[in-house]
Amino acid sequence: MDNDGRSFVLPDPPEPPATLAYLVGSNYAPDGLEERIARTHIGELEKQAAYLESVMAVCARWHANLLQSLDSHKPILSPMRRLPNELLAKIFAAVVRVTFAPDPYWHRWKSSRYPWLLRRVCSRWNAVALSTQSLWSWLYLDLNATEPPAAWMNFLYDRAGASLWTIRISELKETRKTHDALDAALTHCERWQNLSMCLYSRSRLLFDITAIRGRLPSLESLRIHASVSEADIGVLAEKFSDTFTAPNLTAVCVQFDTRECHRPPFEFPWSQLTRLSITLRLQQEALRVLSQLSRIVELKVECADMPDEVVSPQSHITLPHLRMLELHRSRHDLFPPSPYPSLLNYLNTPSLEHLSTVDEADEDEVLTFITRSGCKESLKSFLLIRLSSRLNQDKVVDLVHEMPHLVELETSWIERVHSFTQALHSHWLAVRSTSRESLFSVCIVRIGCDVDVGPMEKDGLFITIRDAVKIESVVDSMFL
Helix, strand or coil, X not given: CCCCCCCCCCXXXXXXXXXXXXXXXXXXXXXHHHHXXXXXXXXXXXXXXXXXXXXXXXXXXXXXXXXXXXXXXXXXXXXXXXXCHHHHHHHHHHXXXXXXCCCHHHHCCXXXXXXXXXXXXXXXXXXXXXXXXXXXXXXXXXXXXCCCCHHHHHHHHHHHCCCCEEEEEECCCCCCCCCHHHHHHHHCHHHEEEEEEEEECCCHHHHHHHHHCCCCCCCCEEEEEXXXXXXXXXXXXXXXXXXCCCCCCCEEEEEECCCCCCCCCCCCCHHHCCEEEEECCCHHHHHHHHCCCCCCCEEEEEEECCCCCCCCCCCCEECCCCCEXXXXXXXXXXXXXXXXXXXXXXXXXCCCCEEEEECCCCHHHHHHHHHHHCCCCCCCEEEEECCCCCECHHHHHHHHHCCCCCCEEEEECEXXXXXXXXXXXXXXXXXXXXXXXXXXXXXXXXXXXXXXXXXXXXXXXXXXXEECCCCCCCCHHHCC
C-alpha cells in the first residue's frame, strides 16, 4: 500500500518463449518471427522492471520511516526512564565531577559543555539538572580571560542554592583590571568546600584572597600552586597569615616554584590534616612538618638536594594512621645525589599500605625502614625509583620477600632482567597461597637502555617493562 492507501500487486514474471531458448547464450541470428517474439518479451520485461523500481522507491521510503519510528519508540522501554529523579541526579553529579577534575576549563559559560549539555537532552533531564544544586557548584575562574557574563554568574549562584562549592582560580600573568566574577566568588567563600589556586608574583589574587580570612567554615580541601620570587615570599607570608585556619580543613597540597622557599610562607593546621602534598627545600623543615602530622593518612613530601644543609639529630616520628607515603627528591644536576639520609630513616609507619620513593632512598634504607616500622605485613604496593643509578637485583628481591602481601611493584632498571623476573616468579609461587590477592603486577622502568623483554604473564604474575616517564603522584591525583 502506498502513501495514498493503494495496495501493490506484484505481477508474475513473464515466461521466456520456448522458441527463443536455443538463442539464449548463443551467437545464432534470429529469423523474422523469432525477432518479433524477442522484442515483445523484452518490452514486457522492461515494463515490469520499471514498475518494480517505482514500487521499491516507495518501499525504501516506508523502510526509512519505519526505522525512524523504531528509533523514536525504542527509548520508551529504556531503563533510564524508570530511574527515579534522585538517582538520575546522582548520576549527573558523578558525570560533572569526573569531567571537571581532569579538565577544569569545560566549566566556563559554554552551553556545549556539562552540565549545560544535560539540559538539552529532554524536558525531564532539563528539570532534573536545574533542580540538582550540586551540578552548578563547580566553578573555574581564569582571571586573565574574558569574564563570564554577570547573568551567567548569577544563574550559577541561584541554581547552586546552599550547595558547597568546588572552585579553581588561576592568574598566570599580571592583570590590573577588576574582576567581578572573583569578587562575587569571594563574597560566597563561606560555601567553599574545595579550593584550588594558581598564583604568581604580584598576582592580583594574592592580594584579594585575603578577604576570605576567618570566613572558611566549610573548606575541606586546599591546593595552592605558587610561582613567586624571593622578594615576594615575605609578601605572601604577610597576606596569607591565618587565612586558611579553617576548622574542617583536612587536605592540603602546596607547591612552590622557587628555590628560595625553604619553608611554607604560612602555617597550616597540621595536626588536623589527613592528606598532605607539599614541596620543601630543606629536609629539616620537612621533619618539622612531619612531627606535627598526628592524623595524617596520605602524605607526599618532595625535598631538594641541598649539599650545605646540616640536619640536626632527630628522634623517630611515628605516624600511626599513615596508609600512603610518597617521598620524592628533586635533585639539582650540579649536586651529587643523596647528600643526606632519607626521610625514611626518621619515620615509623606501622599501618603503611602504599610506599613510593623517587631518588629518595636506596634499597638498604627502605629495608631498614620496613623492618623498623613493622609494616611489612600491611604493604600492598611499592615503588622504588633510582634515576641516578641502577638497582641491586638481590637487594630488591630481599625487599619483596619482606612484603608477603605485596600485589604491585614498580622499580627502575635492573641489570639482569631475566634472572630478576625468575626470582620474582619463585617468590610469587611461594607466597601466593597465603596472599590475600590473586595477582601480582610488576613494572620495570628502563632508564637509558633499549633492551625490552616485553610484557609477560605466568601463574598470576604480570610483568611489563616501559620507558622512563614522569612519575605521576598518586597523592596529588586525589586533589581536584
